[in-house]
Amino acid sequence: MLLTLSDYEAEAQARLTKPVWDFVTGGAGEDGTVRANRRAFDGWRFRPRVGIDVSSIDVSTKLLGCSWQAPIAIAPTALHELCARDGELATAPAAASVGLPFTVSTFGSRTIEELAASCPQAVLWQQVYVFKDRSVTASLVERAHAAGAGAILVTVDSPWLGRRHRDMRGEFAMPPGVIARNLAASTGDDPDIVSPSAHSRRTMDPSLTWRDITWLSGLTDLPVVCKGVQTGEDAVAAREAGAAAVVVSNHGGRQLEGARATLDALPEVVAAVGPDYPVLMDGGVRSGRDVLLALGLGASAVLVGRPVLHGLAVAGTAGVAGVLTTLVEELVDAMGHCGRTTLRAIGHDLVTPTLGAR
Ligand code: FNR
Secondary structure (H helix, E strand, O other), rough: OOOOOHHHHHHHHHOOHHHHHHHOOOOOOOOHHHHHHEEEEEEEEEEOOOOOOOOEEEEOOOEEEEOOOOEEEEEOOOOHHOOOOOOOOHHHHHHHHOOOOOEEEEOOOHHHHHHHHHHOOOOOOEEEEOOOOOOHHHHHHHHHHHHHOOOEEEEEOOOOOEHHHHHHHHOOOOOOOOOOOOHHHHOOOOOOOHHHHHHHHEOOOOOOHHHHHHHHHHOOOOEEEEEOOOOOOHHHHHOOOOOOEEEEEOOHHHHOOOOOOOHHHHHHHHHHHOOOOOEEEOOOOOOOHHHHHHOOOOOEEEOOOHHHHHHHHHHHHHHHHHHHHHHHHHHHHHHHHHHHOOHHOOOHHEEEOOOOOO
16 A cells, blocks of 8 residues: 555565666765655654644645645656656656646756646746756756746756765666656757766866856746755855755755755754745655654755655656655644644744754
C-alpha cells in the first residue's frame, strides 16, 4: 500500500536500475548531508493548541505572483525520463492537478515549450545555471518567458560540481534515448550529453558572483529566485542583487559533503531578511509534518525533489499526484491537530526543540 512517501521510495527502488537509483538518491561524498537534511526534522516537535475550531483548514497561498493550493512546489531535478518514459510530460499534469508549481530543470529531458503546450494549466518555473557562455543562460530565460513560465530559479550553489561518490564509483552515464532536451534547445549542441556531471564541470561558471544575479534579474520581468542560499549573509546579498525570494537549499546534499541541514540553516536566513521576504526551503521534506515544521521555522513554502522522482518511477502522473496529494493531506491533518486553520496562523510558537536532541 502506498500510504507514505517512504512507501513510494521503497517501490521506486525496486523498479529503477541501480545506476539510476544511485543517481537519484545519492549526494556528495558519502551522503552525510543527505542524512543530515532528514535528521534535522527529528530535532523539532510541535506545540499543538486546542480549543480552536479546526473544522475547516485552508492551506492555499499566494506567492511569487501565483496561487498555490498548498505551500509546496516541485524542485528542479534533471532528466525525468530516467524514471518514466514520458519524463516531465508525466510530471506536469500531476503538478497541475494538485495545483502546485513545477520547476523545470535546465537538464530537463523535455523542453519547457513542450510542457507548456502539452499542459497549459500547469504553473511552470524554469531553473537556470549561470553558464560560462552567458548566452545559454539568457536563452533559457527568454524561452521560459515566451513559454509562459511564472518564475526563474537560478541555482547559485554549483560553481563547483559536488564530488558524488556513488556516481563516480558507478560511472553514471545516460541510458540510451534519455536526452537533456531542454538544455539542447538553448545550446544547439548535440543533445546527447553522455554524462551530466562532466557536462556541468565543463560548462558552469565557477566565477559566478552576485553581479551575475543582478545581470540575470535585469533580463526578465519574471521573479528571479536564488536557490542554494545557506546563510543569512547570502540571503541579504541575494535580495540586494535583485532576487525576489531565496530557496534555502544544499542541492539535496549533492554539492558540499558536510554542509549543515537546510532546516538548521532556515531560522538564520529568515532572521536576516525579515518576515516579509519570501524564504523557501528544500532538502529532506518527506511528509506533511515536515512541511509544517519548516513553516513553523519561517519558511514561506517548501520544494520537494526526490519524492517526485519516486512517484514518477512508481506510476507516472498518478504516482507524482499520489506523492503530492499525500503531502497536502498530511499537512492539513497536522495543522488540524496543531490548532492552525490557515498558513498565516503558523508561527515560531508552533515548534520547540526536541528535548535531548540538540
Ligand atoms: C537535483 N537538484 C537539482 N537542482 C537544480 O537546481 N538543478 C538540477 O538540475 C537539479 N537536479 C537534481 C537531480 C536529482 C536527481 C536530485 C535528487 C536533485 C536538487 C533539487 O532541486 C533539490 O534541491 C533537492 O532535490 C531537494 O532535496 P530532496 O527533496 O530531494 O531531499
